[in-house]
Structure formats: C-alpha cells, structure tokens
Amino acid sequence: MLATIRRLVEEQGRLSAAADTLRDDADLYASGLTSFAAVQLMLALEEAFDVEFPERMLNRRSFASIAAIASCIAELKPEEVA
C-alpha cells in the first residue's frame, strides 16, 4: 500500500523532492504539496484503492504525509493492510 501511495504522491503531488526520497512521516506540504495538488492526489487515491473518502477525512491533515494517507486508507479498507 505504501508503495502505491508513494507512486501517486510522485505522479500527482508536484513536489520539490522525489517521492522516494521522502520519509513516510515527512510533511508533504513542506515539500510543496499545494491544495490543488492535494485534491488531485485525493481523487487518484480513491481510484487506485477503490475507496471514497468520507467528509470527515476531506481535510489537510489526512493528506499531510504518506503515513497519514496510509492510515486513512487502512481505516477505509482494512484488508489493504494485511
């Protein structure tokens, strides 16, 4: 799951650093993730994992790091963690 998230962060995030150089808990906004790019990333994650983020997750914190995204996905799709 982390590898998929990392790939989508690379494709959608338009970050100043390559996603594979980022630690799981690195702040994506500090690496240049804009609000617009975060929306694109959110939509790409929904498609890749076949989930729909509920309203309570549609905020800045949910997409603040690869680890934060992973914990959202894990909550929506527990089977992905296994």
Add this chain to the structure above:
Amino acid sequence: MCEACDSFLDRMFAKGVLHATGVDGLYGRGASFEAVVDGLDRLITRLASDDAAEVIRFPPGMNRALFEKSGYMKNFPQLAGTVHSFDGNEKDHMALLDAIHNGGAWTQGQAATDIVLTPAACYPLYPIVARRGPLTPEGALFDVQSYCFRHEPSKDPARMQMFRMREFVRIGAPEQAASFRERWLDRARDFAERLELPHHIDVANDPFFGRAGKMMASSQRDQALKFELLVPIESVEKPTACQSFNYHQDHFGSLWGIETSSGETAHTACVGFGMERLTLALFKHHGLDTDGWPKSVRAALTL
C-alpha cells in the same frame, strides 16, 4: 400593514429602499440606498487615502477566455454566469419567437459570447498586471470595483445575485501581501466601529464546489487564508460576511505568471467590501430612514 410580520426585505420594498424585480437576489436600488453606497465608497477611499492605490473600475462582464484560464469553473461552477446571444438565421429567429410565444424553451439556440459575468472584482485585474511585466520592488496596489454575479437566488436580501464589490488588491513579495492583509484587519475594526455596526472577525472559507471543494475549504481554514468581517443582518446565529480578507499565497501569481522584481512568483492578497451587504447592515441596525441615523454614522458616511 403589520411591520413585525413582514420581512426586512418586504419592509425595504415598501419603503422604496429596494425595488423587487420578480427574481430573488435581483433588485432595483432607491435613492436612499444609493446614497449610503456612495457614502461607504467615500469612507473606504478616505481609509485608504495614504496608500496611493491605482484605481481601475470594471464593467460587470469579463473576457471569457481569461475567465476560463482563471480556474473559476474548477472551484465554483455552481455560481458562474455566462453571457449568450442569439446566433441564428431568420428561420431560427421565427422558431425562437414561436417558442417564446408558446412559453417553450427558447435559449438552446443561444451561443456563448466572449463575455462572462464577473465573479469577483479582482478576477479581471490579474491578467492586466501580468501583461505589464515584472513588478517594481514596491510591488503593486490596486483599488478595483465591479458589479459581480453569483448564481445563488435567495430571499435573504444580503445574498444578492448581482452586487458591487470594491477591493484593494496587493501584489508583491509574500511579506508585502501578508502585511497588507494585517493592516486591513486592523482598519476593519475601526471601519465597523465608525459605522456603529455590531461585528466580529472570524476565519472563513469560500463556497468551493463538491467533495474536492470540501478539501479546499478545510485547507483554506486550516491555513487561515480567509477572514471575514461578520455583521448580523438576517440572523444573529448566521451573521453576514460584509468584508473579506484573503491571502491567495502564490495562486494567482503563478496562474498568471506575475513576477516580483527579483524574479520570484508574486503573492497576492485582497480585501473585499460587499457594498450592498454593508449598506443593508446599516439599514438593518440604524433603521430604514437614513435621516434618523446617529449623527456620528451620518458624519462617517458624509450623508
């Protein structure tokens, strides 16, 4: 007539402060309403008189191609209005007249023109600034005004579909944009106090569309990019935003390619005055007869 059971809007219609048109949110303005709008304009000009902002006034429509580039449809498709005109031959014209006569649909043959209704007074400004090339080290400051359109019909008189927005727009380095907004947040308190309006200032978000919009709105609030001066008009629980203070970071600078003198992407901030909302707030709190308003308020507005 029972004054207590009529709405604020009905009472303004009865007094000729506003005039109904049959469409919610679209009203004619009476002499007393316009006198207050003019008074507010003068007061705002005085507040900003030391700033030497460059004045530009826009018509209520803007260039459609520039509107498309602005990204407005990404975030607020539900609010936008486009201008279409008849684009057919004589046969089409006959069909059109028939459809109107029979109360049928007649607008499907209309074609988009090069004009859309301006959604915010600063939207037509950015491409003009971009065309001038890099900014000077002082950056730029503008005083703009436009009639704006938002498609949100409502019985709340403070939610008009066509209204005037006056804005000051600061374009420059990040600290120039940020300090501009801080200065106006201070001025706003003084402004509301001179008008003797109950008010408070709070963090806010724009009405972004859809699920992606939920994220944009939450992100905007988390970063405290937008503040509003709120005054109760139709409701105390849900006061009306009469002024907004926005920091766009590099959003418009990067979209339009506006550069600072050192070649960085410019940051922008704006402070917007909802002229009709401020006017309505004054009528709500000081009464429908402006002659009876407190002397101090009349003096502030040079009425």
